[in-house]
Amino acid sequence: MKNVTDRTSNPFGLRPPFDRTPDGERAAVFGYGDANADFHVIGDHPGVHGGKRTGVPFTETDAGIAVQNVFRETGFVAGAEDEPDCDDLYYSYLHMCCLPNGHEPTSREYDDLERYFDAELRAINAHILLPVGETAIDHVLRTYTTQRRRFDRDLDVAGLHASEIRGRGFLVVPIRTPDEWESDDRETIVSTVESILERDYRQTKGVATLVG
Template sequence: MQNVTDRTSNPFGLRPPFDRSDPGDQVAAFGYGDANADFHVIGDFPGIHGGETTGIPFTETEAGVEIQAVLRETGFVSGPRDKPVLENCFWDYVHMCSLPDGERPTDEDYADLERFFDAELRAINAHILLPVGARATDHVLREYTTQRHRFDLDMPSLHARDIRGRGFMVIPIADPVEWVDGDREAIVSKLEAVLASDYRQTKGVATLVG
């Protein structure tokens, strides 16, 4: 079943509960891309993965640009870097709102925005979840699999590994600023392998296993 929206940015019209952005910044980096996507890439917040001035996830910052480059290489992205065109891929953050320069979200801030992230994730209903970094990976494994207790939150060992969830396959991605030799190649190879597989069977298999 497909969604009934073709809007690229903020396709479900979410309204953030607060505006603490710096002058000239966007209120939030809203969910962006193909609302009918099979692949859902999940970052942390605009201050580290980008979008404070563009309003688009995975732009501007070193980490965001590197994630975007990997997705370009694997065929999900085309067009300008600051306003990319996504195919079969959707991007958002566990904390979408922009914050004052240098400020990080508190646990309370993440909790305030959890319902927005959860609503969007369930509306997209992708087959493959790709959380980027420790915070996003921890949240996705806790909330959308039954397997968080099986793993230490050790991103080098979780990177590019497939984990069965409750109706999803989860493939964590270590934050690009922490990548070492081979990490970029590992996630590119994993995505290429998934694309070459019958990944749409993930829904049924993961529901039984997770």
């Protein structure tokens, strides 16, 4: 049974390689939650999924709170909205650094942070990866599965939402960003997560069992 660390926020002491925020503002929104988790929720960056004020991923914004509430309903999250208690769940972003309001990370900036994201993902060593939104879904499919070539160049994120894709040591469950959810998208991802919980999803890393 793994026991990585009991620290909740930035459990591995990552330090962002650059800071483009004004003086006195938060430089980055680090990974947060149960570092021994089996479920790892992966967002895009703080400007999309929140945390520039709280320092916690998936807070503040409507999209972030909508994701958080999915995992409240499925039993992973309790406590305050801005500082939730996570059990068997870890949150992080592809691009942890905060940018001025209205700015999006460049391709170079995503690349600069990729090694930090990858190191943390492998340290968490979760069984289920749940990327949120097209950028995170595309990255996870390209990097942690051999399945990306099965899909069109432009991902059908609506079609992939709440599906189960076998990866290299992971089960990947894409989540459409809540800003684009349609009438039954929330219920669909809740149902998928509940279904995974009802079966034996665990595996020995490096050995093809549930996930190839």
